[in-house]
Amino acid sequence: MAVSHDLSPAVDLTAFLKRRPDAAPTFELRVKGARCAACLGKIERETAALPGVTSARLNLTNGKLTVAFDSLADADPGAVVLRLENLGYPATPYDPAQAADALDREGRRLVLCLAVAAFGAMNTMMFSVPLWAGLFGQELGPATRVVMQWWCALVATPCALYAGRPFFESAWRSLKRRRANMDVPISIGVLLTLGISFSETLLRGRDAYFDAAVSLLFLLLIGRWLDHQLKLRARSAASDLLALQAPAATVVGEDGVERRQPISEVEVGDVLIVRPGERIPVDALVQSGSSEIDNALLTGETAPVPLRPGHVCRAGALNLSGVVHLQALARSEDSAVAAIARLVEAGAQSKSKYVQLADRAASIYVPVVHSAALLTFAGGWIVGLGPREAILRAVAVLIITCPCALGLAVPAVQISASARLFRRGVLVKSGAALERLAEVDHVVFDKTGVLTEGRPKVLDAPASTIALAAPLARASSHPLSRALAAEAGPGPCADAVIEHPGLGVEGIIDGRRARLGRAEFVGVSGRANLETELWFAFQGETKIRFRFSDRLRPDAAETVAALAARGLSVEILSGDAPFPVAMAAEGAGISTWRGGLTPIEKSEAILALQSEGRRVLMVGDGLNDAAALARADAAMAPGTALDASQNAADLVFSGEALGAVVDAIDVARQARRRALENFSFAALYNLIAAPAAMLGLMNPFVAALAMSGSSLAVTLNALRLRRRA
Amino acid sequence: MMLAPMSVFLGLLGVGAFWWTLSHGQYEDPSGDAARILLDDPEDRPL
Numbered sequence: 106m107a108v109s110h111d112l113s114p115a116v117d118l119t120a121f122l123k124r125r126p127d128a129a130p131t132f133e134l135r136v137k138g139a140r141c142a143a144c145l146g147k148i149e150r151e152t153a154a155l156p157g158v159t160s161a162r163l164n165l166t167n168g169k170l171t172v173a174f175d176s177l178a179d180a181d182p183g184a185v186v187l188r189l190e191n192l193g194y195p196a197t198p199y200d201p202a203q204a205a206d207a208l209d210r211e212g213r214r215l216v217l218c219l220a221v222a223a224f225g226a227m228n229t230m231m232f233s234v235p236l237w238a239g240l241f242g243q244e245l246g247p248a249t250r251v252v253m254q255w256w257c258a259l260v261a262t263p264c265a266l267y268a269g270r271p272f273f274e275s276a277w278r279s280l281k282r283r284r285a286n287m288d289v290p291i292s293i294g295v296l297l298t299l300g301i302s303f304s305e306t307l308l309r310g311r312d313a314y315f316d317a318a319v320s321l322l323f324l325l326l327i328g329r330w331l332d333h334q335l336k337l338r339a340r341s342a343a344s345d346l347l348a349l350q351a352p353a354a355t356v357v358g359e360d361g362v363e364r365r366q367p368i369s370e371v372e373v374g375d376v377l378i379v380r381p382g383e384r385i386p387v388d389a390l391v392q393s394g395s396s397e398i399d400n401a402l403l404t405g406e407t408a409p410v411p412l413r414p415g416h417v418c419r420a421g422a423l424n425l426s427g428v429v430h431l432q433a434l435a436r437s438e439d440s441a442v443a444a445i446a447r448l449v450e451a452g453a454q455s456k457s458k459y460v461q462l463a464d465r466a467a468s469i470y471v472p473v474v475h476s477a478a479l480l481t482f483a484g485g486w487i488v489g490l491g492p493r494e495a496i497l498r499a500v501a502v503l504i505i506t507c508p509c510a511l512g513l514a515v516p517a518v519q520i521s522a523s524a525r526l527f528r529r530g531v532l533v534k535s536g537a538a539l540e541r542l543a544e545v546d547h548v549v550f551d552k553t554g555v556l557t558e559g560r561p562k563v564l565d566a567p568a569s570t571i572a573l574a575a576p577l578a579r580a581s582s583h584p585l586s587r588a589l590a591a592e593a594g595p596g597p598c599a600d601a602v603i604e605h606p607g608l609g610v611e612g613i614i615d616g617r618r619a620r621l622g623r624a625e626f627v628g629v630s631g632r633a634n635l636e637t638e639l640w641f642a643f644q645g646e647t648k649i650r651f652r653f654s655d656r657l658r659p660d661a662a663e664t665v666a667a668l669a670a671r672g673l674s675v676e677i678l679s680g681d682a683p684f685p686v687a688m689a690a691e692g693a694g695i696s697t698w699r700g701g702l703t704p705i706e707k708s709e710a711i712l713a714l715q716s717e718g719r720r721v722l723m724v725g726d727g728l729n730d731a732a733a734l735a736r737a738d739a740a741m742a743p744g745t746a747l748d749a750s751q752n753a754a755d756l757v758f759s760g761e762a763l764g765a766v767v768d769a770i771d772v773a774r775q776a777r778r779r780a781l782e783n784f785s786f787a788a789l790y791n792l793i794a795a796p797a798a799m800l801g802l803m804n805p806f807v808a809a810l811a812m813s814g815s816s817l818a819v820t821l822n823a824l825r826l827r828r829r830a
Numbered sequence: 831m832m833l834a835p836m837s838v839f840l841g842l843l844g845v846g847a848f849w850w851t852l853s854h855g856q857y858e859d860p861s862g863d864a865a866r867i868l869l870d871d872p873e874d875r876p877l
Contacts, residue, residue, distance in 0.1 A: 142865035165862035213852055224845045228838055260838060
């Protein structure tokens, strides 16, 4: 549930400054919503005009704004965030420790390898075309052939050794763990090809495959680069962000002086002041003051909870109405929020155990291919081919079966699938996520903010009564008042407004004293006080009741029906009270639901489903869902979700429509079908090519043709996904 | 005899130029650069 986690200007952001010893401090934020040149100009101009700011530069591609300050003393990062918010661009700061790492070193290296391989492949071709011509009886003397082969060797060898490094390194890492991934046969294939080509050149033979080695690497690097782009786009959009819990807390010292401190330095027993609009920094006991807190992000409860001296409140809850003095009960890392973070970590680990399709294929592929090559060598020797010819044929088998098509098959499918989903407003964070999503057979929804819109709405009240109470509602920051004010639209505010923490607001409208708030505050007695209602009255007049409810998303029922039609079972796991959950379940047409769950119970419920052999998709948005999101086989979160939940989810969908869940499952299943088609195509190709190589029908020209042909075929098959949007 | 090494050298020049653009961050923000050309910087506007 994400009602209001907008940054209040009171939050101290100096902890997010990137301090450098020899230069001015900088501050990095992610700005949402900037798309055009006008946005870019406005953001940079307005930010640079702030006092203490020397420069501001926005990267429009990844939405990162870097602000440089004069000096540490003048730096006011909070003002930057506030200014951006006023301009209409919500912004969140990057964690300085992670921002330094944001430079995409890996991507640059891959692109450079790709460029070198392209250079190698094209320039080797210049010398190998005459060699191929020689194979078909064109005039090519042995001396010329040797010169051409040496030129090939000179260009191809350094290129292959450089461009192959990503594969060699990955293969080595995998071998050290006594496993064989796809990079092992690739590396062995490339190195053996280079070796045998050298020996053939020295022995004046005709079978030198230098061109095959580099063009193979070129094609594989395309696949690798596509895969990397997919991960990168997702990472820059969703992770790297630090969930803004409460970066700083106000601690009252023994001398009575208030100090801002990083929350990691708050000790048990410290006295804290939390003002309205701030989050509770650590688990704490209320000493004095009274207020209401919004637990929505922690538990999914829609109704505000009253807070009185003696109550315990949890870190991460939002203080709504009054100033409270708290006594810290736990350090930040022992607070409830940190416990959830640890659960998320554990869930993410269980997820990383998933073996991807390509690696599963590799585990069958590698032993088969290598024993085939070995058999060719042994068989050839036995039938009396001589060691040189036998080795040549064995290597020919390895080259022709090199998993070029396989290396390209999966990334090409995943990139076109995620491009298609991206156009529909769904962000895919990794290719593996799509594979896991395709296998899902049970969908778990959170209620608040996922099935429902996550904002209270006024129920069936005439516009005239809303207009009566609106001037008071506009003066209050309470979520129910805000809902009332939003319904009424802009207008005048009441005068002499006093906010009574935990009770309501009082003020003067047109010279008459009026109150808006809880039943007993307005003067209604003998009624059970429901949290989802507000009472309003002018002094001494009739009391008016406003009821609020969190509305279902318009396409919730439709989505549930569509999921059922696809053979998926649907369930609600919510932290909210049973009654509203039952209402939502009925409205959406879901028969299985559970309410009142803690974050840990949610995560355990997912685990229980998994132990029954179900594959679970979790759709959730609150901090209370983060652990369940991380635990589930696949996870989706709406774009309005808390950053922590977006980080735990595999897919993030924007917009109001829940139908994105159905779209994502459809595309994931299609992508899986395409990937499997590509695998069977590659298997078929190997079934034909490998025996041909065993029989010695292969020469450098056939190798080049077969390899690029199969890569082209799988890529085109993958692109079919993209077209039918 | 001269043509082969020359063509390889030209190819190397291309790779070198690409490496240079890469290391100078020309691919860091393609859509930003596309937008920036539309912005009038008040300081270097012709008089």
